[in-house]
Amino acid sequence: MTVLAILIPAALALGLVGLLAFLWALRSGQFEDLDGAAERILLPEDDRPKTDRPKERGRS
Numbered sequence: 001m002t003v004l005a006i007l008i009p010a011a012l013a014l015g016l017v018g019l020l021a022f023l024w025a026l027r028s029g030q031f032e033d034l035d036g037a038a039e040r041i042l043l044p045e046d047d048r049p050k051t052d053r054p055k056e057r058g059r060s
Contacts (some may be wrong), residue, residue, distance in 0.1 A: 025031070
């Protein structure tokens with residue numbers, strides 16, 4: 001019986017931590033563009049859009 005007195009609050013605490021982590025991910029926009037990530041993995045690297053990269057210093 002004493003084991004249950006430890007395990008039940010521990011399980012509730014871990015569930016609360018998981019719920020808070022999910023809500024944080026939801027509010028920070030982690031689930032905004034799920035289709036874009038799924039399509040991006042299928043494109044070869046040559047077909048990906050070019051990003052503006054800063055020019056390297058010291059090259060002519």
